Amino acid sequence: MQFFFEVLIAGLLSGVMYSLVALGYVLIYKASGVFNFAQGAMVFFAALTAVGLHDLGLSLWLAVPLTMVAMIALGLVTERVVLRPLVAQAEITLFMATIGLTFFIEGLAQAIWGASVRGLELGIADVPLDWLLDHANMAISQFDLIAAGIAAVLVAALAIFFSKTKIGRALRAVADDHQAALSVGIPLHHIWGVVWAVAGFVALVAGLLWGARNGVQFALTFVALKALPVLILGGFTSVPGAIVGGLIIGASEKLAEVYIPPLLQTLFDTQMNLGGIEGWFPYVLALLFLLVRPEGLFGERIIRRI
């Protein structure tokens, strides 16, 4: 039981970080109706740029703001060069364009900083928390706890930003109806610029946290890809959905990784190594979920009109 909770909590903690990545997608989708596949590449780009600058001798306190500037620039350029010419195109065309963007950003990041794995030291040790070890005999990583804490704060801040601030409300208006928003004088391009910048910021935080945990490398883009099943579970337009979806995916993939292989081994009576289930489990879970509830946990069901 102890072990079960250890796995569960570790899963939930990494789930919070999935939520963080997923939130980047939700932000852009809500504001501009674009499903930005490149969010994962942005996470990678942000982490690599921050570490790259740090490795050049800059302190993190300088490297991170500089990276933020780069992310904002990237967001603005993307909005201008990719999205604006494609406005009013089919959703799927925009989606494919962001796949192109993904490759471009990944290539750009590696062209500038090289393709080797870089370590990132945030000064938080990835060791079990003593207090929990002593009192509950559970090994929960201190790093994971703090990272999840940071992510949670950020998620909460964004939720407040969306519901309470003027710009957040404008954003929601835009998401609901572009034409109407335009007609009451909300400057669309301005809003989109802000959204891409915020998404860039989210990517940066996610990149730093994931990068410090697993090393800054290309594989980060695969971590970011896991935000997709998170979104399928939570619904592409829902901030709470992204959070709950992230937790479910994080917890279930860790539990699956630990408990399914032995199950299969006894079932089929083999000694095969069946590890790596977490590589596909979230996707298959999402796929099964889609069959039952295509609109996600928090998305709304729509009846198609003709």
Next chain:
Amino acid sequence: MFYREAGQFKATYAEDNRIFPIRQDRIVFAFIIIFAFLGVPLLASIGLVSNYTFTAILTPFLIFSLAALGLNILTGYAGQLSLGTAAFMAVGAFASYNFMLRIEGMPILVAFMLGGLCAAGVGIVFGLPSLRIRGFYLAAATLATQFFIVWCLTKIGWFTNYSSSGVISAQKIAILGYTFESSMSKYLFVLSVVSVMALLAKNMVRSNIGRSWMAIRDMDMAAEVIGFRPMRTKLMAFAVSSFYCGVSGALFAYAYLGTVEPEGFNLDLSFRILFMVIIGGLGSILGSFLGSAFIVLLPIVLSITIQFLEHSIGLNLPSGIGSSIELMAFGSLIIFFLIVEPHGLARLWQIGKEKLRLWPFPH
């Protein structure tokens, strides 16, 4: 001046329904086919086409064309975006391998067919969500195919005949006692398979089944109202598409790589094939070939350019820069084509022909 349809009257609907209703197109096409089957081997025999050209350009070009064709049926014609193409190729490759391995005297072409059918079966299963979801929801769901299939092939030893490294060595391609060993003979083998399958695909897309796919793609509710059944139509698209990808995967293993591991069919390959379809032209058979040629040639051209720059100007580029530039080039081209010409190279080709038709009097 010569590219005119003036004076060519079509007396019957059969003539008007031909793949190339204009005579000049038929001549050009016949020329290309004859050149591919006879001209290229002739040039090779006098040393003008090297082994490298066969193994690194022509054969992979044809094999990827077939995969792109498969994906184009699904995405370009039926409008269902998939990011799991490589997984279907893997199913085709490993299924063919096991049919050859486990059934005595299995003819290779039959094994490829069966491999394709297995891929089609897997395609149908993973196509089921398409009945309820669309667009990028579906794309995200197809990632399940990609990761799950590759994992299965990697972890379940039976598929790779318990090879410790997970790598399989494809059996020889032999038909009626003749073994396709040389790079040229493999090229001709692949060319034959791909030509036949391309013709079948063209026939499908210009008849009722093709119209059903496009109808579902363009306006699914209206398609349903006039009597197309969405489930049947979509699953058919998944099945046919996966069949093509499966055969392409088998050729990939047997005629191109020879030895292959499941990881060879990774997400990156899926994306590459998607790029071929987008750049070549969504909803175009010709486009699948053009896109494949483009994506196969681009890295080669890039690396030659980089080498040239390094040698001639003495530019010292960091190692690995080639693949980064390649990624950036792919990415920007996708965006460029989606913005400027969503129907890709195939459309550009058509526009070129229209111009030629009016030439030299442009109005």
Next chain:
Amino acid sequence: MMNKRIGEVILSFENISLSFGGVKALTRIGFDVREHEIRAIIGPNGAGKSSMLNVINGVYHPQEGEIVFRGKSRRGMNTYESAKSGIARTFQNIALFKGMSVLDNIMTGRNLKMRSNFLLDALYWGPAQREEIAHRRKVEEIIDFLEIQHIRKTPVGRLAYGLQKRVELGRALAAEPSILLLDEPMAGMNVEEKQDMCRFILDVNDQLGTTIILIEHDMGVVMDISDRVVVLDYGKKIADGTPDEVRANQDVIDAYLGVAH
């Protein structure tokens, strides 16, 4: 004047109710349609006219009520069944297949009459080719009838609005329907285009005996060509009868003049 033989009731509705969430699109609607007649449905925007057509060919499923079609009573229709039993339609917002040519669009209308399967299609040989050509011949007749020969190979996305409406009618006619549902076929057309469309509708009704259920806003047209008219307002039926009866009905006058209920 036309000399039609209006036949028996082939389609009737009883107490049809349909709602979306809180919105009641249709409330206990009942009326019937006779063979060979032109039956108009009129009413202000949002009255539920299109929803009614969607109920008829199974796009929407009413929560309550009963549909009797060719003597068989059922709860709701389904799209495939209704297409199969000869109901075809056009849409208020053109629903053509944008990426396909005019010819291909109209060919899709014949899909239920095609026997060949995908394997024969792939070979495009023998029966498959013969069938394709036979249907092509039929489609060419429709193209001639609608006078759109010059655009047969044009992708429909490039056509003007009025022509698109005509192609959509062609696609519906290709199915050789016994009941044709037309949702505002003349909306947004100029006078000349409207006249053409009227002529086509009357010809189809007259020569092929096709039963037509027509939604139209142009009162002149409706009163001219329809045999009976049903009037909806806020999802309720407020009148039903011949054009003259409907014209004289006080509720209809009120609804159209916007008098508060």
